[in-house]
Amino acid sequence: MDPTIFLVVGAQVLAVGIALAAFGPAVIRRVPGANNWVIFGRTLAIVAGIVLLAVPFVGGATPMSGATNPNAATVTSIQNGAELYQATCARCHGVDGKGGGVDAGTTPVTPPSLVDHAAAHPDGDLFYWIQNGLPGGMPAWGSQLTDSQIWDIVNYLRSIEKR
Numbered sequence: 001m002d003p004t005i006f007l008v009v010g011a012q013v014l015a016v017g018i019a020l021a022a023f024g025p026a027v028i029r030r031v032p033g034a035n036n037w038v039i040f041g042r043t044l045a046i047v048a049g050i051v052l053l054a055v056p057f058v059g060g061a062t063p064m065s066g067a068t069n070p071n072a073a074t075v076t077s078i079q080n081g082a083e084l085y086q087a088t089c090a091r092c093h094g095v096d097g098k099g100g101g102v103d104a105g106t107t108p109v110t111p112p113s114l115v116d117h118a119a120a121h122p123d124g125d126l127f128y129w130i131q132n133g134l135p136g137g138m139p140a141w142g143s144q145l146t147d148s149q150i151w152d153i154v155n156y157l158r159s160i161e162k163r
Helices: 004-030 035-057 075-088 114-120 123-132 147-160
Strands: none
Touching: 004 035, 075 147, 114 147, 123 147
C-alpha cells in the first residue's frame, strides 16, 4: 500500500480532531449530554490522526524504503532474478513464490507467500530484507549476492506478485 495514503488520511482525521477541539465547547453548550461524545470523538480523532501520520515512518519501513531499483525490469533481469530466486529463496518461499517451500517449517516465522506479500512493500524494502535478512529465520544474502543480483530478484518478485 502506498504510504502517502496514510499521510493524507491521517492529516484529514487529525484535522477533524482539531476542529472538534476548537468547536467542541460550542457544541457542548448547545447540545445537552454531548460532553462525553465530543471529548471521546476529539480524543479518538487526534490519536488516530497521529497514528496514521506515523505509519509511513515506523513499522515495515527500512533505510532503503525510498530506493528505486536501478535495474530495469527487462526479460534478462527477470530471468536472472528467477534463477537466483530458485537458488536462494525457493527452499523457504516455495518454487512458485507462494510459500510452503521444503524448509518453510524450520524457521520460527513462517515464510510468507511472496506472490501475495511483495506488492505491499516498496522495492527498497524488498532489497533491504534480501540483503540483510529478517528476524525469525530469513537469512541475509548480502554477502553472497551482489546488489545487482538482489535487484534482479526484486524484479522477478514484481513479475510474479498479485496486483
